[in-house]
Amino acid sequence: MPQPSAPRKAPGRPARISREEIIDTARRIVAEGGVKGLTMRRLAAEVGSTPMAIYHHVRDKEELLVLLLDDYAARTLRRSRLPADSRERVVAAAGAVHDALAACPWIVEVLTADDLMSTSALWFVEQIVDGLVECGLPLDRAVHGYRAIWYYTAGEIVVRATAARRRADDDRATYREHVFADLDPAELPRLAQASERWAALTAEDTYEDGLRALVDGLLAGRRG
Amino acid sequence: MPQPSAPRKAPGRPARISREEIIDTARRIVAEGGVKGLTMRRLAAEVGSTPMAIYHHVRDKEELLVLLLDDYAARTLRRSRLPADSRERVVAAAGAVHDALAACPWIVEVLTADDLMSTSALWFVEQIVDGLVECGLPLDRAVHGYRAIWYYTAGEIVVRATAARRRADDDRATYREHVFADLDPAELPRLAQASERWAALTAEDTYEDGLRALVDGLLAGRRG
DNA sequence: GTACTTTTTCTTACACGTACGGAAATCTGT
DNA sequence: ACAGATTTCCGTACGTGTAAGAAAAAGTAC
Known part of the structure; x- marks a missing residue:
């Protein structure tokens, strides 16, 4: 792995491709053909190199995707004006991160990251x-509390994105409907009661409602 | 795809392998060698068939993994005695699902499912x-509210599992420490203040705390 | 029995991520 | 100029998921 700050001139064969160039090209490929179109071979070809040359600048494809997400976050997460009220500021900051990430369709493959990613997100x-x-x-x-908010946010994005992907793929979505259609009202009364509206209720975007509830609960702070 | 309820005798070549047999064998392989050891070729070999034969009982590997998770849930999620108090029952039910899934190390590859999976989870x-x-x-x-709880739960599991995997893999974990070590206290005072304890705080298991906060917030129900 | 239909199985082939080892290109020391 | 040292690049090879279609094994109709 090349150290980011080579102090003087480096010995050894000079690099013909850089991490930046790789990421830039990868971003372009993803923008054109989606994350599915991003293959190491294609990336190497577009960068004028070979697949294995890339592996000297990037550990593996997952790291490349994380780098891509960092890059995306760095250029979309612009610090905006947040409300003065503290509670509202928490909600708005989490919402900003959520919205930025949710708009990034290939995110699921990466969003299983531990903490929030790039340094540009640290401000939030x-x-x-x-x-x-x-x-x-x-x-x-x-x-x-921040961790809880992050769990909730990441979970919402991942679950919804995967659901959308499955729905686009094929007809697996109809399976759930079958399950909910045949519920025994004696055993699962509430689910049977809600079964017809379940799909509609599930489709609603209630991220902010849940976020507010979570923040409220965190601040109410029962327990010692 | 074979229909589950063939009414009489089926025409066509008789099946030599069944979905059940596939799932059973897959479960055994995963139990022995982890999810990494589960390849379609290996599975086919152990089931006495060929890779492509499996694809007539299972759409693709992802569906196989979802089926495996369903199977796992069906045999570990046993309805237990839950508290009588409603609020505590919500917490306990969510906690039971969480604990069962969190104990399943290969879950991340699958847990991006939309709703809760198998019918055995519906009771919860x-x-x-x-x-x-x-x-x-x-x-x-x-x-x-249930959706919010599921987002939070799935997010917690996925984020933690991925963090653990990355930590096991290599030294990417140390990257975060570097970031937190070099924080500018003028710009990010709270993070700088918490930087030394960040790793320890992040490592703590606060799932139930966050869950209780979320439930409290949902029940407090501000807004109209 | 022969032809046709339907379902499952198998053969072949491809693009993928990437481990391994060696080749090429540069610097430093003599 | 020459010999390491060091870094980067690249050719080869393996195992992967799975697309496409041929082949096999059963039933039914005549």
């Missing part, structure tokens, strides 16, 4: 943690 | 929705 993390602290949470609890 | 969904209704939520809100 700061806003969330700080907002929670200003609302009276101790720092530890605020960090845990 | 019922408990959650019913508990929320009994706490006073209208049915629509209860279903949305």
Whole structure:
């Protein structure tokens, strides 16, 4: 792996391709043909090299995708004006991250990352943690609260994106409907009651509602 | 795809392998060698057939994994005694599902499923929705509440599992530490303040805390 | 029995990610 | 100029998921 800050002139064979060039080309390929069109061979061809040359700048394809997501986040997550009220600031910051990521369709393959990704997202993390602290949470609890918000956000995006992908692929979606159509009202009364509306209810975008509920619950802070 | 309920005797060449046999064998392979050891070729060999024969019982590998997860859920999710108190019942039901899934290490490859999977999980969904209704939520809100709980739960599992996998793989974990070590306290004061404890805080298991906060927030129900 | 239909199985082939090892291109020291 | 050292690049090879279509094995109709 090449160190980012080579102090002087480096010995060894000079590099003909750079990580930046790789990422730029990969971004273009994804923009044109989706993440499915991004193959190491294609990428190598477009960059004027060979597949195995890329592996000296990138550990594997997963790292390349993470790098791509970082790149995407860095250029779409612009710090916006957030509300002055602390609680609203938490909601708005989380919502901004959510919206940016949700607009990125190939995200699922990557979004299983631990923390939030690129340094450009850290500012939003700061806003969330700080907002929670200003609302009276101790720092530890605020960090845990941020984690909970991130779990909720990542889960929402991944679940919805996968559902959309499956729906586009084929008819697996109809399977759920079958399950819900044949519910025994004696055993699962609530689900039977909601069965007809289940698909519609599930399709609704309730991210912000759930987020507000989570934040409210975090700030109400029962327990010692 | 063979229809599950062939009414009489079927014409055509008789099947030598069944979906059940495939899933059983796949489960054994995963139990022995992890999900990484499960390849279509290996599976075909162990089932005494050829790779392409399997594709007549299973759409693709992803569906096979979903089937495996369903199978796993069906045999580990046993209906247990849940608390009588509605709110506690919601927490306990969600916790039971969470614990069962979190114990399944290969889950990440699959858990991006839309709803909860097998019919054996529906009972838990019922408990959650019913508990929320009994706490006073209208049915629509209860279903949305269940969705929020599922987002949070799935997100927690996926994020943690991926983090664990990355940590096992290599040294990418140290990258985050570098980022947090070089924070500018002027720009990101809270993160800088928490930077040293960040890894420890992140490692803590706060699933239930977040879940309770979410449930509390859902039940407090501000907004109209 | 022979022809046709239907269902399952198998053969072949392709593009993929990437491990391995060696070749090429540069710098440093003599 | 020459000999390492070091870094980057690349040719080859393996195992993967699976698309396409041929082949096999059963039933039915005549």
